Structure formats: structure tokens, C-alpha cells
Amino acid sequence: MILPSYQIACFYVCVLMLTLATAQNTTNSTSTTITKGANVTKPGCTKQCGNVTVPYPFGIGSDCALNVRFELDCNTSDDGSQELILGENIVVYDISDAEFRISNSIGWRCYNSSGAVLDESLAWTTFLETTPYSFSALNRFTVVGCDDYASITGPNNFEYGCNVSCSTRDVIEGECMGKGCCQKQIPKGLKYFNTTMSSTQNHTDVWSFNSCGYAFLGEADHFRFQGLPDLGDDLNVDDFYDRIKASVPVVLDWAIGSHTCTQALKSEDYACSENSHCIDSDTGLGGYRCSCNPGYQGNPYLNQGCQDVDECADHPSNSLCEKMCINTPGSFNCSCPHGYTGDGRKDGRGCVAPYHDQFPWIKVSAGTGVGLISLVVVITLLYFCIKKRKLSQAREKFFQQNGGLLLKHRISTKKGGVDATRIFTAEELKKATNNFANDKILGRGGNGIVYRGVLRDTRIVAIKKSRIVDESQIEQFINEVVILTQINHRNVVKLFGCCLEDEVPLLVYEYVSEGTLYEHIHNQRGAGWLNWQNRFRIAAEIATTLAYLHSFASMPIIHRDVKSANILLDNVFTAKVADFGVSKLIPLDQTHVATLVLGTSGYLDPEYFRTSQLTEKSDVYSFGVVLAELLTGLKPIIRARNEEDKNLADFFVLSMNKNSLFHIIDRRVLREGSLEQLQKMAEVVKNCLRPHGEDRPTMKEVAIELEGLRKITGVSWSNQYGLEENDQDKSSDLYTVPINSNGNTPNSDSSRIMHPTYSPS
Structure with a gap:
């Protein structure tokens, strides 16, 4: 084919952008799985056309192919060369067990300097629709040029477009990413396609160095985009077309029929012969192919076409076996001479020679070694058995010892x-x-x-x-x-x-994350959050919990070691009662039990200490000490004071009796708590700390009383009597309540016990 003269200018630029290189000409590819062995065609049929082998189910002539769809023609030219032809004029380069390579068809479109289309040609499209072939995914749709757009369309609304744009300076060698060259992958199972070409700028901007665009489908591995610095003036204008057609084939997938292997096995025209198996086509169009079983080779479509491979003959000089190789249908076996042991394979244990009688020390050494190993194994097993037994005995001993x-x-x-x-x-x-x-x-x-x-x-x-x-x-x-x-x-x-x-x-x-209430009261951990309302809430939570324990449905529980160190605080400072190690279950028909006196100094019920009679009122006493800690911020044992004031419980009650309680109440409590709340809370503490248990309230009564106190609101004690925070640091006398002329505090009952005399400093 000769291109018109007006295309010569565009051709120089196109070749400047493109050199098609192939690692190997496709017409040289003839070695395939299907053609191994002597018999690849039906008897009496031509085996080869030119340098292309034609294996069955393909054939040259009507009686040599499986059916008319696999028929090919062999054309001989005047010079004696032969070409294998599919259809009217499609050259076949290669036939393998799954693929079929044929000659290419190229579309182009050329423009003049004003943008008018001078010539165009589109690639063939529909010749595969009624054949056993489909376009392979090994192909790529390729567009070459500048200012060109081409699209490929097919069945099921399939459409891919490719746009190329470039200048003389931005073409990159080896890349096909849109600068002078563009590629798109096609899906498997494509039976036909159409191509269209157009120009986004009518080539007016690039006509001086490129006036044509090209589009074609071809095998991706046989195409490489490469720029050439100088092509010379004697370049053949047909070179671009001829290079693509000669070196970039189109790859077709082929299959037999449209049935799957499962369906084909049930049909009379099943094509796979003896010693072969069926393989489903992966194109999505149905159909199948045949392949010889492992250990066999030949043409699986011919009767007795798959022949056993003689591995022993194909691998001389004992390359598979050390001594003797025995061929079997589809495989081989290795054997060793008499007296030898092993599997005889070179990739296995091989053949092991026997020990001869002239070397008796070998047998003795082997026997001794086996004996020693057996002894070591027995001793080791015995050791572990004894150790396991001792461990089991120790665990059983600890289990009994630990209750x-x-x-x-x-x-x-x-x-x-x-x-x-x-x-x-x-x-x-x-x-x-x-x-x-x-x-x-x-x-x-x-x-x-x-x-x-x-x-x-x-x-x-x-x-x-x-x-x-x-x-x-x-x-x-x-x-x-x-x-x-x-x-x-x-x-x-x-x-x-x-x-x-x-x-x-x-x-x-x-795990309770925030430590004990004791730490927050006495170690300044609670300085930020331990206000009067939170102290009151914690007191109510502890009281409610102890009341629950004392009135537990199955059997009452006396904690016996209630103290601030056994009250834990979680991440939101909720109180949780802990450490029931010395707690006691009280039968429902008993009011007290005789026990060994246990508890913590400062919290221990004096009546329980004297009589060893444990009742739920013992927990009430200990809770009273915890309440006193919350009110005063003092420890249960005040070591800095004289002997009579050492115990916080006694010191608290004594301060109330002397009308000097506000000397010892925590400053923050005084600033935030109302007078009525402080008075009634102190009464609760005093009632809980009464010497005789029968005079103390129950924990249920204490919990109800505290819940009632939480509802009381009023002005804080320090604000009510005009005492500022800095005044409270001047003298402990400022923690007293002023008395009116009749001896009562303002807004209070005359029976209150917290009315010390006001003495200005």
C-alpha cells in the first residue's frame, strides 16, 4: 500500500515518536504444548504451512479440521513462500493450545493544514462473531499521534476511549501514557469491536510536525513506543504501516463449542481423547479445551493422541534414579538392587548400601547408639512424668492448704x-x-x-x-x-x-483506679474534688451499701473492718466497699455472734472489744468514725495530741460535749456546708459512736437520715456568720458559733449541742 504524498510530512513526525520493537518475530513461535509428539494432525493431512505447524482440531482443508470453524487455507505465492490464511486474507502466525496469533489491521486519519480530513481508514471489526475465537486480554488498544482521539466499542455497551496530545518536546521514550501514545486494556471475551477517530483541534496546531493519527489493536508485549532523533530523507513512507502489521500481531483466544466441561462430557461430540482432561475456557463465552494428563504428551484431540512420556528414556544417565528407572503409564518408579534400602530417587533418599560383615564394629556402634538414645529417652520421659506428678501433688497440697x-x-x-x-x-x-x-x-x-x-x-x-x-x-x-x-x-x-x-x-x-478514700482525705489527693457535696455523697453511698449488707436476703453480712482505707474510689469517684477478709455471716435467727476480736485500731467498736459479741452495730460504730474523718479531715488516731484525745471518735464526741466541735471541722466543710447540715451530720456521727450498741441507729436508719440531709439546702456556716477564709486562719476561736442573749445560736434549736462561747481574739 502506498500513502498519498500529503501524508509524508505527518509520517516523519509519527515515526519520530514511534519505533516498534519486538523481542521476537511472532512468525518464529512454533513450539507449543499441543504440537509435542509425532502425531499432531489427522492422518493424511498437511501438518505445516510455511513455518507454522497446524495441529488438530485445526486443519488445512475441510476433512482435516474438527469442523468448518477450524478450517484454514495455505496460500503459496509466486516465489514459493507460504502463508496460513484465516478467512479471506488474515495471516495466521502461530497456533498454541490456548491462543491464536493473526495479522493486524490498522486505522488512520490524516488532515491538511486547515484541519480538513484528507484520508481515513478504520480497522476490521466483526469477522469473529460466528467463529470459536475472541480477542485476548493480552492485546491493547493503542492510539499514536498528536491531537488525536480514538475509541473502541463492542457488545454490552463496552467502550474505551484514548486521547493523545503532544508537542515536539514532550514525547517520552518508552512511555505510552498520553503524550504521543495512549493504550487501553480490553476485556476478555470480546468478539467484535468498532473504532472511531477524531481530532480535538483539527490538527491545526500540530499539523506542521504531525498530520495523521493511528489506532490499532495488538499484542502488548510486541509493542514499544520509542523516539528516533533522525530518520533521514530516504525513509520508506510505508514503513510505519508495514512495521505494525509485521511485528505487532493480534492475539485470539479459542475454545471448542459453547458448553462447559461438565456439559461437554455428556455430549456425543466430546472432543477430548483418552489420557486427557477438559479445561473450561476463561473468556466468559463458554467452551472448553483439552490437555494431556500429567506424564503424557501429544495432541489431546486425536484418537490415542496423548502418549505416555518415557521419563527413563528422556533422562538418560540415571538423572532421575540412582540405580534403576522403571517407566510406568504417566509416571516412573525408581528401585534399588537387592540388599540396598531407600526410594532410589536422586531427589529423595536414594539407594543406601548395606553394612557388610567385615565391619562388625559398625553394627556394634549402631546398636550401642540406639541403646543409649533409647535409655536417654526413657530417662527423660520418666523425669517429666515424675516432675508432672510432683507438680500435681504440690498443686493438690496447696489447694488443700489454701482452703x-x-x-x-x-x-x-x-x-x-x-x-x-x-x-x-x-x-x-x-x-x-x-x-x-x-x-x-x-x-x-x-x-x-x-x-x-x-x-x-x-x-x-x-x-x-x-x-x-x-x-x-x-x-x-x-x-x-x-x-x-x-x-x-x-x-x-x-x-x-x-x-x-x-x-x-x-x-x-x-480494678478500682483512684485509690482509697483514706488517701484522698489525708494525703491531699482529693484536694480538688473532695468538696462538701462529694463527701456527703460518698457517706450516703457507704451507708446504703452497709445497709444492704446487713439486710441481705439470704444471710446478713457484717463487714467487721469498715474504714476509709477499705473504701475504694473509681474513675468517677464512686465509693466501693472492699476487703471482706474478716467479714462475718450472721444467721437470720441470731442478733450477734461470739468471735475473736478483729478490726483496725481507731475504728474498732469498744463494746465489741470488751464483750467479743459481734453485731451489725459494730459496723455502725466504724462507719461513724469514717463520717468523722469526712467532716474533720483528721486521722482516726491523732498522735500529735495528748493521750485522752488520741482517738478521733472520743475526740469528736468530747468536742461536741464541750460545744467546740467547729474547732476541728475541716475548713472546706465549714465554707461549703450549711449550719443545719453540719449540725445534723454531727448528730448522726455522735449517735453512731454511742458506747452501747443498742443505743446506736441501724445502718438502714443512718442511710435514710443521710438521704434526708442531702435535700437540705442553705447558706454555708462561714458565710452565715461573716467569716472569710482568711479569718479562719487567724485563730481557732473563729470556728465557734456566736450566741445571742438567751444562749441560743441564731436560727437554731436550743437543744443543739454545738454552741461554743464566742471569744474574739
Whole structure:
């Protein structure tokens, strides 16, 4: 084909932008799976046309192909060269077991300097519609030029567009990204396509160096975009067209019929022969292909076309086997001579020669070695068995020593939900606390140490580890497990489980993050948040919780160690009662029990101390001390004062009796609390601290009284009597209440006990 003269200028620029390079001419590709072996065509049929092998189901002539759709023609030119032809004039370059390479068809459009179209041609489109072929995804739709746009359309509204624009300076060698060259991938299963071409600027801006655009479909691996610095004046104008047509083939996928393998196996015209298997086409159009089974080669479409591969003959010099190779249908076996052991394969154990009688020391050494190894194995197994048994015995010993039998007894008597408590292993808790490291310690108490731990499920817990193991400690430990598993209250620290198999017993609680109430009162931790309202709320929460314990449905619980150090605070400063190690269950038909006196100095009920008779009023007394701490900010034992004032409970009551209570009430409480609240709260404390338990209120009555006091509002004591914060620092006398002429405080009842004499400094 000769292009018109007006296209010569554009051709120089196009070739300047494009050099098509191929790693190998497609007409040289003839080695495929389907053509291995002697028989690739039907008997009596032509095997080759030119340098292209034509394997069955393809054939040259009507009787040599599977059906008319696989028929090809072989044309011979005047010079004797041959070309394999598909259809009318499509040259076939190569046939493989899945693909088919044919000659290309190129579309172009050329313009003159004013932008008018001088010549154009579009590629073929529809010849595959009724054939077993479809365009492979190995192809790319390519557009070459400047100021050109081309689109490719097909079935199911398929459409891809490609736009190229460039100047003489911005063409990049090896890239096809829109500067002089553009490529688009096509989908699998495309049976036909149409191409259209246009120009966005009518080529008027680029006509001086490029007046034509080109569009074609071809195999991506055989195309490379490359600029050439100088083409010379004697360049053949047909070179661009001829290069593409000769070196960039179109790749087709082919398949037999439109049935899947499952459907084809049931049909009479199933094409796969003996020793072969069916492969479904992946184009999405249906159809199948055939392939010889492993160990066979040849043409799977011919009768007896798949022949056994003689691996032993194909691999001489024992390259597969050390000694003897035996061919089998589809595979091979290796064997060893008599007396040798092993699988005989060079990629396996090979053939192992026997030990001869002239080397008896080898047998002796082997026997001795086997004997020694067996002895070591037996001793090792025996050691681990003994170690495991000792560990099991130690765990059983610790289980009994730590009250396991007592816990079982409590479970059997159905004293609560103890059986729902999780039993942790010692190894699990060691890992959670980094082997009980010192930096994990949260606090120390009389009964043990509390560690912070992280369980496998990422829960943060507090793990209480007893200090020593003795009968009294075990009783307290089991007692705490039994009691806590019966309690379900938001203000009681939740027990997750226990561990009895370690040397000392351990309890696993929920982690309460903000420490103890004692720390916040006495160590300035609560300086920011511990105002009067929060103190009042915490007092009410503790009272409500103790009332719940005393009136628990199944059996009342006396805590026996109520103190500010056993009140924990969570992240929102909610009070939670903790440490039930010395608590006691009281049968419903008893009002008190005789016990060994246990508790904390400063909080201990004096009546319980004298009589050893424990009642719920003992908790009331201890709670009164906690209330006194909240009001005064003083510790339960005041070591800086004289002997008679050492105990906070006695000191509080004595201050009330002397009408000097406001000397010891915390300054912040005085600033924020109303006079009526302070008076009534002090009365509650005094009533809780009465020497005789029968004179004290119940915790339920205390809780009701505190709830009533929370509803009282009024002016703070310090504001009511005109005392500023800086005045309170001048003299302790300023913590007294002024008295009117009849001996009563303003707005108060004459029976109040908090009316000290006002003495100005």
C-alpha cells in the first residue's frame, strides 16, 4: 500500500515518536504444548504451512479440521513462500493450545493544514462473531499521534476511549501514557469491536510536525513506543504501516463449542481423547479445551493422541534414579538392587548400601547408639512424668492448704453462687503481674499485698496475694470468697475469681483506679474534688451499701473492718466497699455472734472489744468514725495530741460535749456546708459512736437520715456568720458559733449541742 504524498510530512513526525520493537518475530513461535509428539494432525493431512505447524482440531482443508470453524487455507505465492490464511486474507502466525496469533489491521486519519480530513481508514471489526475465537486480554488498544482521539466499542455497551496530545518536546521514550501514545486494556471475551477517530483541534496546531493519527489493536508485549532523533530523507513512507502489521500481531483466544466441561462430557461430540482432561475456557463465552494428563504428551484431540512420556528414556544417565528407572503409564518408579534400602530417587533418599560383615564394629556402634538414645529417652520421659506428678501433688497440697476443701464444703452447702467463681491458674496470674513485680503493687494491708494485673482478655484487675499461710488466714480468705460471690451491688468491689494452687491464696477483683478514700482525705489527693457535696455523697453511698449488707436476703453480712482505707474510689469517684477478709455471716435467727476480736485500731467498736459479741452495730460504730474523718479531715488516731484525745471518735464526741466541735471541722466543710447540715451530720456521727450498741441507729436508719440531709439546702456556716477564709486562719476561736442573749445560736434549736462561747481574739 502506498500513502498519498500529503501524508509524508505527518509520517516523519509519527515515526519520530514511534519505533516498534519486538523481542521476537511472532512468525518464529512454533513450539507449543499441543504440537509435542509425532502425531499432531489427522492422518493424511498437511501438518505445516510455511513455518507454522497446524495441529488438530485445526486443519488445512475441510476433512482435516474438527469442523468448518477450524478450517484454514495455505496460500503459496509466486516465489514459493507460504502463508496460513484465516478467512479471506488474515495471516495466521502461530497456533498454541490456548491462543491464536493473526495479522493486524490498522486505522488512520490524516488532515491538511486547515484541519480538513484528507484520508481515513478504520480497522476490521466483526469477522469473529460466528467463529470459536475472541480477542485476548493480552492485546491493547493503542492510539499514536498528536491531537488525536480514538475509541473502541463492542457488545454490552463496552467502550474505551484514548486521547493523545503532544508537542515536539514532550514525547517520552518508552512511555505510552498520553503524550504521543495512549493504550487501553480490553476485556476478555470480546468478539467484535468498532473504532472511531477524531481530532480535538483539527490538527491545526500540530499539523506542521504531525498530520495523521493511528489506532490499532495488538499484542502488548510486541509493542514499544520509542523516539528516533533522525530518520533521514530516504525513509520508506510505508514503513510505519508495514512495521505494525509485521511485528505487532493480534492475539485470539479459542475454545471448542459453547458448553462447559461438565456439559461437554455428556455430549456425543466430546472432543477430548483418552489420557486427557477438559479445561473450561476463561473468556466468559463458554467452551472448553483439552490437555494431556500429567506424564503424557501429544495432541489431546486425536484418537490415542496423548502418549505416555518415557521419563527413563528422556533422562538418560540415571538423572532421575540412582540405580534403576522403571517407566510406568504417566509416571516412573525408581528401585534399588537387592540388599540396598531407600526410594532410589536422586531427589529423595536414594539407594543406601548395606553394612557388610567385615565391619562388625559398625553394627556394634549402631546398636550401642540406639541403646543409649533409647535409655536417654526413657530417662527423660520418666523425669517429666515424675516432675508432672510432683507438680500435681504440690498443686493438690496447696489447694488443700489454701482452703480448697473448705471452699468445696461451702459450695456443697449452697451458701451462694460460689460455683460461678472463676478459678485462675497460678501461671496465668504470674503472667498478668509480670511475676508479681514490685512496680505492680497497688497497696499493702494487714492480710496481704494487692497487685495490678492485665489478664489475657485485656481486662485490668487487682490481685490480692496473702502474706502468709496459716489457718486463720485461710479461714478469712475462704470467707471473703464466699461473701463476695453472694454480693451484687454497684458499691461493692466485684470478685472475678480466685487461685488456690499457689503457695499462698490469691483473689482477683475488679480494678478500682483512684485509690482509697483514706488517701484522698489525708494525703491531699482529693484536694480538688473532695468538696462538701462529694463527701456527703460518698457517706450516703457507704451507708446504703452497709445497709444492704446487713439486710441481705439470704444471710446478713457484717463487714467487721469498715474504714476509709477499705473504701475504694473509681474513675468517677464512686465509693466501693472492699476487703471482706474478716467479714462475718450472721444467721437470720441470731442478733450477734461470739468471735475473736478483729478490726483496725481507731475504728474498732469498744463494746465489741470488751464483750467479743459481734453485731451489725459494730459496723455502725466504724462507719461513724469514717463520717468523722469526712467532716474533720483528721486521722482516726491523732498522735500529735495528748493521750485522752488520741482517738478521733472520743475526740469528736468530747468536742461536741464541750460545744467546740467547729474547732476541728475541716475548713472546706465549714465554707461549703450549711449550719443545719453540719449540725445534723454531727448528730448522726455522735449517735453512731454511742458506747452501747443498742443505743446506736441501724445502718438502714443512718442511710435514710443521710438521704434526708442531702435535700437540705442553705447558706454555708462561714458565710452565715461573716467569716472569710482568711479569718479562719487567724485563730481557732473563729470556728465557734456566736450566741445571742438567751444562749441560743441564731436560727437554731436550743437543744443543739454545738454552741461554743464566742471569744474574739
